[in-house]
Amino acid sequence: MASYVALDGHYAGAVTFSDQLRPGxxxxxxxxxxxxxxxxxxxxxxxxxxxxxxxxxxxxxxxxxxxxxxxxxxxxxxxxxxxxxxxxxxxxxxxxxxxxxxxxxxxxxxxxxxxxxxxxxxxxxxxxxxxxADAVEVGQRMLRIARQSIFVGLGLSFGLMGFAAFGLIPPVIGALAQEAVDVMVILNALRAR
The missing domain is CATH 3.40.50.1000 (HAD superfamily/HAD-like)
Structure with missing residues (x-):
């Protein structure tokens, strides 16, 4: 983009403007x-x-x-x-x-x-x-950790339910194990911070 400059009604020059690309x-x-x-x-x-x-x-x-x-x-x-x-x-x-x-x-x-x-x-x-790019990287990392927590948490929970369904672990132990799984998943999710 250019602007033209005149002095006393006569062309004196032009000033060219352009956007500068942001650094990086x-x-x-x-x-x-x-x-x-x-x-x-x-x-x-x-x-x-x-x-x-x-x-x-x-x-x-x-x-x-x-x-x-x-x-x-x-x-x-x-x-x-x-x-x-x-x-x-x-x-x-x-x-x-x-x-x-x-x-x-x-x-x-x-x-x-x-x-x-x-x-x-x-x-x-x-x-x-x-x-x-930092925001994209943080978002990707958070999704990875969330998926990891979901799959590991659900996998362990279903495994514990299977053992409990066949009577291989008593209900109290199953409940405590489920609480341990929940705490583990929460601690893993905190890594996203």
Missing amino acids: VPGLMNRLRQLGVKRTVMLTGDRAEHASGVSQQAGLDSFEAGLLPEGKVEAIRALKAQFASVVMVGDGINDAPALATATVGVAMGAHGTGISAEAADIVLLVDDITRV
């Missing part, structure tokens, strides 16, 4: 791919010529430009039809509807708007977009 974005894209993110897309209200350059610098898979807020929502819905989970990262008022539509909305809270923070599921309180 190409590294973020690589880390997200390592974490299993299949596709990265930029949804922007900017013109396609501008969005193309930013998309290439960032290492994104694709972009959609010239979008109004409802266009971003439609793009998120189309992505949700293709993928099980869609994460939207945004910081502006125009991003709020798309943040609410995504499976997980992440608002950049340090300089973002209140409405985007209200619409999001996660608010990053630091102005560091690379923390999005």
Whole structure:
């Protein structure tokens, strides 16, 4: 984008403006791919010529430009039809509807708007977009631990019920063993912290 400067009615020069890519974005894209993110897309209200350059610098898979807020929502819905989970990262008022539509909305809270923070599921309180990968990694770890707790807890409980059903353990011992299983599952879940 350029602005032209005139002095006393005569052309004096031009000032060119461009968005600066946030530090660490190409590294973020690589880390997200390592974490299993299949596709990265930029949804922007900017013109396609501008969005193309930013998309290439960032290492994104694709972009959609010239979008109004409802266009971003439609793009998120189309992505949700293709993928099980869609994460939207945004910081502006125009991003709020798309943040609410995504499976997980992440608002950049340090300089973002209140409405985007209200619409999001996660608010990053630091102005560091690379923390999005940290949030993805924490989420994946929490799911792993939760599944582990569920499967181990249910497996041990069913095993204990089987022993109790055949009279191999007395009811009091079975009840105490079940309490021990419950405590073990809770302690394992606390690892997610």
